[in-house]
Amino acid sequence: MRDVTRQLTPGHPNWPGDEPYRLEPRLRISGGDAVNTVLIATSSHTGTHVDAPFHYDDAGLQLHEVPLSVWVGPCRVLSATGFDVVPASVLDGAGDLPERVLLYTGQPARWETFPTTFSALSPELIRALAERGVKLVGTDAPSVDPLTSKTLDAHMACKEAGVFILEGLDLDGVAPGAYELVCLPLPLWGGDGAPARVILR
Ligand SMILES: N[C@@H](CC(=O)c1ccccc1NC=O)C(=O)O
Ligand SMILES: [Zn+2]
Numbered sequence: 123m124r125d126v127t128r129q130l131t132p133g134h135p136n137w138p139g140d141e142p143y144r145l146e147p148r149l150r151i152s153g154g155d156a157v158n159t160v161l162i163a164t165s166s167h168t169g170t171h172v173d174a175p176f177h178y179d180d181a182g183l184q185l186h187e188v189p190l191s192v193w194v195g196p197c198r199v200l201s202a203t204g205f206d207v208v209p210a211s212v213l214d215g216a217g218d219l220p221e222r223v224l225l226y227t228g229q230p231a232r233w234e235t236f237p238t239t240f241s242a243l244s245p246e247l248i249r250a251l252a253e254r255g256v257k258l259v260g261t262d263a264p265s266v267d268p269l270t271s272k273t274l275d276a277h278m279a280c281k282e283a284g285v286f287i288l289e290g291l292d293l294d295g296v297a298p299g300a301y302e303l304v305c306l307p308l309p310l311w312g313g314d315g316a317p318a319r320v321i322l323r
């Protein structure tokens with residue numbers, strides 16, 4: 123079993139301008155309360171997280187409308203390092219693919235700062251995955267589109283092809299191959315996405 127989740131730490135690098143993860147103390151035993159509690163604050167797109175289609179499509183499914191079966195089941199890890207934009211040719215010779223494909227683009231296990239230059243996925247790759255029956259694409263990069271994209275071409279290709287998105291994985295040192303993916307997003311009603319705990323086994 124391998125945990126491929128980025129640990130959320132206070133100040134975890136975030137999409138520029140977005141809300142960082144933090145815990146704001148509410149009740150404190152040290153202050154005379156019976157228990158400790160916190161307010162959990164974070165963007166829905168911090169660290170390892172899923173996108174619900176509503177993130178990039180007003181008419182798309184919100185998180186509670188996406189079946190858990192999307193996120194759990196057979197998957198393949200493919201290596202796709204060294205690209206600005208990952209081309210469809212990374213699937214050459216990959217054979218039959220399961221419904222979930224995770225791409226290692228070379229991101230390190232820990233982000234000290236937000237990686238502003240990362241590998242995006244090409245719309246052609248998204249379409250080629252969908253043609254092979256893939257329903258979920260995952261990446262170790264913070265997004266499937268480049269940081270400065272205004273048109274979100276890969277997200278739009280996912281919308282058109284019905285491919286769900288998992289972002290911000292830690293795939294450093296994971297051997298390419300076949301696994302079972304267990305990705306459990308927080309059950310946030312109405313969410314456009316959510317942090318997820320993700321393991322491979
Ligand atoms: N596409 C990125 C997030 C993203 O685009 C974003 C996240 C927070 C605030 C603004 C964002 N994009 C704005 O154009 C993602 O899915 O994680
Ligand atoms: Zn996201």
Ligand SMILES: [Zn+2]
Pocket residue numbers: 173265266277287289
């Ligand atoms: Zn996204």
